[in-house]
Ligand code: ATP
């Protein structure tokens with residue numbers, strides 16, 4: 154069955170959005186396979202966002218991700234990668250539609266609450282990076 158990696162970013166954790174976000178995925182019909190609250194090192198955040206290392210916002214993005222604990226999760230279900238991205242909404246909160254997580258809770262692209270894998274391949278890589286211990 155398809156799985157995706159979802160991370161509630163530090164602003165989402167600090168603003169008390171963990172329960173709401175988990176609830177949205179549960180009510181949609183997806184299954185929570187693994188979850189942990191974790192504060193990551195700079196080098197780890199750089200690895201997670203390695204594809205964006207040439208972007209001008211990369212330094213700020215890494216600072217943001219290491220600024221506090223994040224909730225790392227693996228969710229399973231039919232089409233969960235693409236549907237998860239729809240539920241999250243567009244990268245820029247100004248373009249994410251109301252009803253999506255970013256559309257409902259964010260205004261800044263640099264504080265956009267949540268991450269979701271963008272393909273089945275990147276989901277596999279991200280799950281291996283964040284859950285090297287495997288899924289119990
Ligand atoms: P994520 O990978 O976090 O789920 P995404 O796939 O929607 O987001 P990416 O292009 O992968 O978007 O960018 C990763 C993250 O980098 C964004 O979620 C956002 O926090 C940050 N980011 C992207 N573009 C910008 C930008 N122009 N200015 C500042 N931060 C940005």
Ligand code: MG
Nearest residue numbers: 268269270271
């Ligand atoms: Mg991305």
